[in-house]
Amino acid sequence: MNDKELRQLVLDELEYEPSLDAADIGVTAENGVVTLSGYVTDYSQKVAAERAAWRVRGVRAIAQKIEVRLAxxxxxxxxxxxxxxxxxxxxxxxxxxxxxxxxxxxxxxxxxxxxxxxxxxxxxxxxxxxxxxxxxxxxxxxxTVAAQQGDVKRRIEDALRRYAEIEASDIRVDIKDGSTVHLEGRVDNWGERSAVERAVWSAPGVRNLVDNLVIR
Missing domain, CATH: 3.30.1340.30 (Histidine-containing Protein; Chain: A;)
Structure with missing residues (x-):
């Protein structure tokens, strides 16, 4: 998929999202990095726009530049x-x-x-x-509590069992300062990346997440 096709798919998804008025949102794409710009009339729409863009296959990263301009x-x-x-x-x-x-x-x-x-x-x-x-x-x-590396890893492995095409060995988990989880590795799409993130956040004591997972 080239950048032009990816941009159009993101625009189509923004237009399809029922909670969002996408008339004033601009989209550019370069090497899988999508930039959202323009403005919306409330913060919930800004969040909805980012979530919609992530749903598009081929999006590897998002630069969020949408402004909130209240009526x-x-x-x-x-x-x-x-x-x-x-x-x-x-x-x-x-x-x-x-x-x-x-x-x-x-x-x-x-x-x-x-x-x-x-x-x-x-x-x-x-x-x-x-x-x-x-x-x-x-x-x-x-x-208020500290994260335990073994617990975080176990929860990620449990979550990945729902995705037959992913192996837990594809993902490396490190915990720094007792509460910041660093993820490295590869997943096939944004849905799988989100599943891994949810697994991390479900572990007690995780305060920060640095997600360096790469979408293949």
Whole structure:
């Protein structure tokens, strides 16, 4: 597949995504690296655009340059956004009470604090992404326990058993500083890469992931 064909496939996938208005999104492709540019009217659409691009076979990397430009009727004061964040955190049973703090500056939300599991960290960010008026999210929430290399490797091997064409020996796992997982190796497509990432994040104590997996 050449760059022109890859670009068109990404454009088609963006247009097909029902949660996204792709009219103002531009796409370029070079050697499997796709650059997304332009603007959308809320942060959730920016996330949806990136996910849609990753679904296209042949995409090896993405440069995300889409801006969030809120419509006039969606602009909200920072204190209003902060209050809504506190409210949804209080109602969401996946988010531990009084463990996460939120700072809002010109629509950009920074999350901090400590939780025990990555899914709690992800749930907090996911809820904030959906809020009207949010331009972006920086997730600085930390995990309180240390990762165990043997546990991470076992979870990856368990996940890869669902993919008969992949061998766990194709992937190397290293843990640095007790919490940062480094992945090296090769997979066949983005879906397999995502499965490996989910396996890593399901292990207790993983705070950071450096994914150097190459799509064949």
């Amino acid at each position: 006039g009727d969606k602009r909200q004061h920072d204190d209003e956004i902060a209050q809504r964040i506190l409210s949804i955190f209080a109602w969401n049973t996946l988010i531990p009470e009084n463990k996460i703090r939120a700072k809002v500056s010109d629509g950009w939300v920074t999350l901090s604090g400590h939780v025990d599991w990555h899914y709690q960290r992800g749930a907090a960010e996911s809820e904030v992404r959906k809020l009207s008026g949010v331009k972006g999210v920086t997730n600085e929430i930390q995990l």
